[in-house]
Amino acid sequence: MKPRSSPWVQGKWLLGATCLIAALLVKPVQDRIDARLHRASIDPDILYFSSPAALKALAVGYDSLLADVYWMRAIQYYGRRAEAARRQVKYKNLPALLDIITTLDAKMLDVYRAGSTFLAEPDPVGAGEPMEAVRLLDKGISQLPEEWRLWFDKGFVYFWYLGDFRKAGEVWLGACRVAGTPPWMEPLAARALSQGGAIETAKDLWRRQLEGSTREDIKENARNHLASIQVDEDIWTLEFFVEKYAAAHGAFPARLEELVHAGFLNYVPKDPSGMAYQYDPTTAAVRLSAESKVHYLALPYNYREAFKERLARLYESSRQQKK
Amino acid sequence: MKVLAIARNTFRENIRDKILYNLILFALLMILSSFVLGQLTLGYENKVIVDLGLSSISVFGTLIAIFVGIGLVYKELERRTVYALLAKPVHRWEFILGKYVGLLFTLFVNVAVMTAGLGLVLAYHGGVPLLSFLRLLPAVYLIFLSLALTTAVALVFSAFSTPALSALFTFFLWIIGHFNSELLEFARLTKSAAAEFVATILYYVLPNISNFTVADSRNVIQSAAYFEPIHAAAVGWATVYAVLYCTVLLGLTTTIFSRRDFK
Numbered sequence: 001m002k003p004r005s006s007p008w009v010q011g012k013w014l015l016g017a018t019c020l021i022a023a024l025l026v027k028p029v030q031d032r033i034d035a036r037l038h039r040a041s042i043d044p045d046i047l048y049f050s051s052p053a054a055l056k057a058l059a060v061g062y063d064s065l066l067a068d069v070y071w072m073r074a075i076q077y078y079g080r081r082a083e084a085a086r087r088q089v090k091y092k093n094l095p096a097l098l099d100i101i102t103t104l105d106a107k108m109l110d111v112y113r114a115g116s117t118f119l120a121e122p123d124p125v126g127a128g129e130p131m132e133a134v135r136l137l138d139k140g141i142s143q144l145p146e147e148w149r150l151w152f153d154k155g156f157v158y159f160w161y162l163g164d165f166r167k168a169g170e171v172w173l174g175a176c177r178v179a180g181t182p183p184w185m186e187p188l189a190a191r192a193l194s195q196g197g198a199i200e201t202a203k204d205l206w207r208r209q210l211e212g213s214t215r216e217d218i219k220e221n222a223r224n225h226l227a228s229i230q231v232d233e234d235i236w237t238l239e240f241f242v243e244k245y246a247a248a249h250g251a252f253p254a255r256l257e258e259l260v261h262a263g264f265l266n267y268v269p270k271d272p273s274g275m276a277y278q279y280d281p282t283t284a285a286v287r288l289s290a291e292s293k294v295h296y297l298a299l300p301y302n303y304r305e306a307f308k309e310r311l312a313r314l315y316e317s318s319r320q321q322k323k
Numbered sequence: 324m325k326v327l328a329i330a331r332n333t334f335r336e337n338i339r340d341k342i343l344y345n346l347i348l349f350a351l352l353m354i355l356s357s358f359v360l361g362q363l364t365l366g367y368e369n370k371v372i373v374d375l376g377l378s379s380i381s382v383f384g385t386l387i388a389i390f391v392g393i394g395l396v397y398k399e400l401e402r403r404t405v406y407a408l409l410a411k412p413v414h415r416w417e418f419i420l421g422k423y424v425g426l427l428f429t430l431f432v433n434v435a436v437m438t439a440g441l442g443l444v445l446a447y448h449g450g451v452p453l454l455s456f457l458r459l460l461p462a463v464y465l466i467f468l469s470l471a472l473t474t475a476v477a478l479v480f481s482a483f484s485t486p487a488l489s490a491l492f493t494f495f496l497w498i499i500g501h502f503n504s505e506l507l508e509f510a511r512l513t514k515s516a517a518a519e520f521v522a523t524i525l526y527y528v529l530p531n532i533s534n535f536t537v538a539d540s541r542n543v544i545q546s547a548a549y550f551e552p553i554h555a556a557a558v559g560w561a562t563v564y565a566v567l568y569c570t571v572l573l574g575l576t577t578t579i580f581s582r583r584d585f586k
Contacts, residue, residue: 015416019574022567027527029564030534034507036557037540076512 050096052103059104067105074098074111078118078126091127094118098136102143109147112140114215116153120161121221125297130161149212151175152185156205159192169193184208199303203229224295227272231288231296234269236304238277238286240311241265252284325413326421333425337391338432346390347433350383354440369451373548376441377462381544384434384470385497391429392477393489395422396580416577423478423573430470438463455550461558462547468565469535473497475572476530482579500532530568534561 059066074097077084084090098115101108118126120133137154144150151171159168169192176186191201203226210222238256241264245253253259256268256279270276273293277286288296357375396419399405408418441459445451476496480489503526510522536543538557546553 011414011416015574015577019571022570022574025567026564026571029560029567030527030531033531033534033557033560033564036560037537080512 052100055100056103063104067101067108070097070101070104071108071111074101074115081124090123091118091129094127095129095132095136099139102136102139106139106143109140109144109149110215112137112144112150113153113213114218116157117218117221120157122161122298125221130157133157133161146178146180148175148178148181148185151178151181152208155189155192156209159205160202165192199229199307224297227294228297228299230272231294232299232304233307234271235277235286235288236307237311238269238279239284240308240315242279242284242286244315246284252281254281255279256286325417326424329408329413329418329421330424330428333395333422334428334432337426337429340391346383346387347436350379350433350437351440353379353383354437354444357444368448369445369550370548372444372448373441373459373550374544376437376444377459377466377544377547380434380437380441380463381466381469383437384430384466385473387433388426388430388470388473389477389490389493389497392426392474393481393486393493395426395478396481396576397484397486397489415581416573419478419482419573419577419580423475423569423576426474426478427471430474431467434463434467434470451550458550458552459547461553461555462543465535465538465543465553465558465561468561469532472500472530472532472535472565472568472572475569475576479572479576479579482576482583496530497532500530501536503529503531503533531564534564 055066056063074094077097078091078094094115098111098119101111101115105111116133116137119136120126120128120130122128134154134157137150137157140147140150141154152175155168155171155175158164158171169189172185172189172192175181176189188201188204206222206225206229210219210226213219213222238259241259242252242256244264245259245262248262253262256277259265260268268276271288271292271294275289275292275294278289279286288294354372354376357372357379360371360375396405399408405418409415438459442456445456473493477489477493480492484492506522506526506529510519510526513519513522538546538553538561541551541553543553
């Protein structure tokens with residue numbers, strides 16, 4: 001019988017131990033190599049075929065699957081905010097990715113709808129390319145002409161992101177010819193054509209986006225826009241009454257609550273997340289609190305003066321009534 | 324000594340293989356054709372020659388590593404020569420290591436022949452000083468390391484599978500090895516802890532061939548084509564990785580091979 005400590009057994013143990021040590025060392029060595037790679041990385045961007053038609057030919061019948069894969073890639077590309085922030089142009093390849101997806105599978109309605117929002121939203125939320133959004137929606141309309149939502153979205157891009165209210169009204173009017181378009185589209189078009197730029201129309205549009213969309217990211221975006229509009233209007237209202245208070249008392253109020261005591265307001269509004277607005281009594285500036293949970297998005301056009309004029313008219317008429 | 328004797332015989336056996344000569348011939352033809360292609364470009368003639376030359380070394384080297392590697396053990400079993408060999412006082416790990424070293428030496432000679440061919444084309448074309456040519460050698464060395472790893476992968480499959488399946492498995496692992504970093508990216512992005520764990524484990528377990536094709540975030544062949552130096556530390560860490568990974572694979576091959584019954 002062979003003794004257990006024979007050179008053969010010793011050799012086996014030595015071999016096993018060597019392999020085990022080597023296996024354990026693979027991870028730290030790989031980490032060292034990775035550390036060298038990440039340090040030098042500067043402009044991470046996505047890899048894609050520049051010709052959607054060529055990619056469609058290469059898909060050899062798996063177009064639909066490849067479209068799904070590219071849609072997932074587009075979502076990741078758009079969703080990785082930290083990575084996008086490191087690029088010189090945040091979402092420069094987004095139009096190309098969306099073009100590839102819609103060439104591979106022209107019937108993906110969500111790609112046109114969500115994709116146009118990703119493209120049209122200004123920095124930091126989106127690519128800030130509203131005309132690319134219009135192009136994508138035009139492609140969608142040519143592929144899915146019976147889909148009124150694409151007309152609605154195109155009009156929305158013109159109205160909100162490009163500030164072209166007349167064009168928005170024309171697009172929505174065009175949508176009225178599509179079967180299945182809801183009855184509110186025609187008054188919406190009429191309102192945009194006659195009173196182009198009314199913020200009430202914009203609020204109505206965002207509410208429709210919030211209620212009508214099935215995608216959570218689109219709903220979230222609509223919620224953020226509605227909250228931002230409310231923040232702007234609250235701040236302008238507070239600033240208006242602070243000026244009125246100063247005119248009546250010769251000094252700015254020390255706290256916003258003094259506007260209520262002075263009878264200008266029934267209550268001091270809070271932001272949509274429930275936080276009080278910050279007020280600086282030396283400059284009379286009102287702003288969103290640093291602790292606020294509101295994801296504020298600046299409006300693409302400023303209607304501050306128009307809003308304050310309207311507020312002044314309402315204020316004067318209410319004073320006249322009291323007299 | 325036994326390992327070296329087996330390695331010497333493996334090398335002799337390999338150089339008698341016709342497929343080997345065919346592949347080297349193709350590689351040399353590709354390298355020579357780079358000279359013709361270099362004439363078609365406007366500027367960058369030497370870049371075209373180096374790009375095509377190093378790519379040929381890599382592609383044909385990989386083909387040699389796979390097609391010769393998968394038959395290493397299988398051929399011995401098929402011809403029953405392994406019975407005669409293992410009847411002698413030769414340990415199975417010595418047999419595996421000898422086979423591996425023999426094929427590595429074959430690959431080394433092939434890579435050297437192809438590099439010499441590339442050097443001749445560059446020298447004939449002119450405009451590349453000796454120091455610049457020497458800057459290609461770290462790239463050639465990294466290609467050789469990737470071939471060593473591919474050979475070790477092929478050897479593992481060769482120990483328990485048929486050549487056709489071994490070639491397929493090795494080829495798939497070679498492909499995966501180039502996209503390994505995507506696994507890590509997936510692990511970072513996924514919201515499932517289990518998926519992240521599995522993806523991270525796979526990242527370290529699967530061979531990372533990109534360690535030899537990318538050094539310090541720059542493509543190795545691209546750096547070489549511009550005659551830019553490759554950092555010694557990057558080459559050093561890639562070498563350590565190759566040694567460790569190949570040791571594990573050889574250990575695995577020996578374990579599988581030791582469990583086989585040749586009675």
